Amino acid sequence: MTDKEEVTAAGDNPEMILTGKKSGKALLLDSGEDFDMLDDDEIDDDPPPLEDAGGGKKTKKEPAEDQDASPSSLVDEWMDILGNGQLRKKVLRAGNGPDSRPTKGQNVVIHLKTSLADGTLIEEQPELSFTLGDGDVIQALDLTVQLMEMGEKALVQADAKYAYGALGSLAPEVLPSADLALEVQLLDATEAPDLELLSPQERVALAGQKRERGNVYYQRGDYAFAVNSYGFALQITESSSKVDISPEEEEELMDIKVKCLNNMAAAQLKLDHYEAALRSCVSVLAHQPDNIKALFRKGKVLALQGEYADAIRNLKMALKLEPSNKVLHSTFTKSLFRKMWNENKFSGPHVFAVLSDIHQVVPHSLILVMKETRWTADSSFWWI
Secondary structure, three states, X not given: OOOOOOOOOOOOOOOOOOXXXXXXXXXXXXXXXXXXXXXXXXXXOOOXXXXXXXXXXXXXXXOHHHOOOOHHHHEOOEEEOOOOOOEEEEEEEOOOOHHHOOOOOOEEEEEEEEEEOOOOEEEEEEEEEEEOOOOOOOHHHHHHHOOOOOOOEEEEXXXXXXXXXXXXXXXXXXXXXXXXXXXXXXXXXXXXOEHHHOOHHHHHHHHHHHHHHHHHHHHOOOHHHHHHHHHHHHHHHHOOOOOXXXXXXXXXXXXXXXXHHHHHHHHHHHXXXXXXXXXXXXXXXXXXXXXXXXXXXXHHHHHHOOOHHHHHHHHHXXXXXXOOOHHHHHHHHHHHHHHHHHOOOOOOOOHHHHXXXXXXXXXXXXXXXXXXXXXXXXXXXXXX
């Protein structure tokens, strides 16, 4: 298959990303299964955010009059950030006061030492830059840095859930389900650059980095976070620009946009967000009517929604473009037949018309139907 935008093993700690300020209202499609592993009630229209840090709880109960204590009074006290004991922060050196705390969307720079819970140093990064709240780094950092003051140094104890999870990481090398100790110092926080003022190549690089982060999340099975990262990439590609852009650069941004939409649809399918996945596919096809992955996923969504006629039409178009694709012939077709059989779509006077239509799309489909539904000589099919 050509034009592969498959999710690649980008590593667990890709280049950290600085995001631009969102100027204007960019289209952000919200939050499954990709074509070849990505060889590549109401649905919320916005990607689910990171867990709200809320402000945390002090492990040590304080009198009401101490709530406005000076930063220095908080040194040596553990803050239970989420109230579940799995993410705790202790100030080692006080910063410049609460007013100096960074806000979501700002670009921050930290000095980070990552260690195992037993104190074994894994990695030291003197100047790690990322956009706060965009999911560019592990949750433990996204949630705690927004509670730090400028110049503050803190120790963070993070359960594996808020670090590298059950899969662990190759870079840095972290074993599965490993708890971490993070020594963090907040060095700088600045406003994100205006997307409209970025050069085309800066936008391409920034959107590409966000997409790669989404790919990492997808491979780890963190589909909601993948949708979140793809959404940020889309905002960057769709932002208006006050800088001249060449046709070649426009095409480059469009290529990233289509890849993000395709992979976003894959993640949305994994989350069972069918309407959102359908919108993502429709957006791809508006730009590239012959995009086979979008046709495939659109057909799959329609089949899951019971829209079999429309699903078959999309399947026909996909197979016309790539008649030898095994995934189209097996995975999609089998799921479609199972769904139709479960809902008795193969009973009644129209069964032969349905089978004839499908047989034109997929050779030997009748045999496949019988195999998948375990039809026998005494099945109702033969007595219609």
